[in-house]
Amino acid sequence: MNIAIIGAGLSGATLCRNLSPLGTVTIFEKSRGIGGRMATRQSIDAAWDHGAPCFIARDNGFKQFLQPFLNDQTLTEWHPKMTTLGLNQKAYKRTWFEPHYVGQPTMNQWLKALFAGHSVETQCDIQSIYGEPGKWYLASVGRNHGPFDWVLSSAPLAQTQVLFGGFNFDLAARYQPGFTLLCELAFSPSWDRAVCQDPVVAELILSGRRPGRHPGKTLVVHAQDQWASEQIASEPAMVEQTLRRAAEALLNTDFDSAKLHRWRYAQVIEQAASTHWLQPALQLGACGDWGGTQGAESAFISAKALSAALVHKGPKNQ
Template identity: 40%
Template sequence: MKPNIAIIGAGLAGLTLARELSGHAHITLFEKARGLGGRMSTRRRDRHRWDHGAQFFTARSRAFRALLKPFIAEGAVVEWQPNITTLSPSQAPYKRPWFEPHYVATPGMNGLLKAMSPGLNIVLQTRVETLAQQAGKWRLLDDRAEELGEFDWVISSAPLPQTQVLLPFAADTWSGFGMQPCYALMLKVHDEDLPVWDAAQVNSSPLRWIAFNHRLPGRDRHLGAVVAHSSADWAAAHLEDDQDSVRERLTAEFCALTGVTAPAVQEAHLHRWRYALATDVDNDPPGYVLSATHRLAACGDWCLGGRVEAAFTSAHRLAAQLRRLGL
């Protein structure tokens, strides 16, 4: 008899785990948001779209390239070959080469997750708040204390701080892991008012990355949409500041760096990612957290130091270990 598994979070790690275990267990994914994505989500306003989390990804492992291959063939994933520059308040811009393929999903970064989701049992807009063990099963309750079902295993692919609160592991389980915040500034600017480059790495500034989102493959190039990410250190120092002030400061910094005039910015929106960036982890970590005794586990990019591919790798390794345990 196949076990029932609850997976919390329907980002890349959660979907990867569900796909790889679907032949071995009955899987239910619980996602607190309205749609798929996690940090690969896409923000919409009217016809404009901003990929306000992950902007691109690489594929360095054979397993991740194998996952992407059919989605590349069908056009859900496309190689991105942008004109990249480096910006600094005190230095002239200079071209920044990339030495490996970089990819984006279409028509938004959550397009990959949508392509991975058919056939999976996904419950959206549901926040798992509490676990309670009873007669060898895990009972899940939502944030209204309503029952979500009984499961043999519970696996969290949520960000580290949320996983720490949810799973009853010892405190020292989480040593060596960490996450940092980031602000995402989303601007509406006509394409003709923007520089000729497509994206920029930024040094010595509250901003660390700028991309003209509408120039990514599969987007509408007529709808000028800019995403600018803050540095983690700056976000941490200003995390609880008045959000209108943060938006205004980052917009002014964007204009100063790019030469875009303030009147050219038609709209400015801000998203505060409290848990955006994973800190570095020890060399050669397992890539997941697991207690076979309690039938609890966790995976995610934070287990391997960040990056989109790290989310896949963490879930891929955990799935393999669970199969070895006879799941």
């Protein structure tokens, strides 16, 4: 059986791992690298985890799934020195009461381990699907891929809607947009992660202080949700400047450099009516963090539910 998966984030990686015993799995990813919203931006001597800074696991299935990667230290618990920061406000220490996990040495290294041994076609933006059940083709710019027996999308819901809209894909979800600034600092603060009391900046994370990282002065700045929602259609240069100035004011410094990343679909705030979508007669399916509101854990749960449904209702068992 030939299975095509669209999207190389955590839900695509979970699908790939669960479904590889059924046949050949090929993954198509529109970005240059894998990871989706758990991606890492790299320069010659620095790396920024500019999507999810970490994640938690409350679901037992997710905990079991993570365990081998915790054993071989592809994943590790993160214990940052945390503080609060606000203009003219006294900083105080913060603590976490449950484990928070990060990939080591970068966030997407864990995703790379999940995809190991499978063909991931990066820089391949799938624009449409055509054919028939058991003989599907995917079209990217100037290229066709296939045939595939099954096509599964793990893209954010709105992007899946574009691909599967003509096949009765009728789920809806709402996402919080976000902005992230990737900076280089000239000095080394005493904290690793700062939660900010500020209308523009939500938090600051020193990327190089995370487990297994190059010990550089790389800083990731995440914008406040409400401010990001208000600015989502604004000119990127203006957003970058406002976010940069707000972070520089909080730290009372000037950054050596800063680069903006916009997340149109950062985190789910209203989940879909179903954990996943499967049309056995069409041999099409979809999953993603839109199946819940717990970020990475929801991506895993949705992909696990789709894999289980496909194994039970797939062609062999119809």
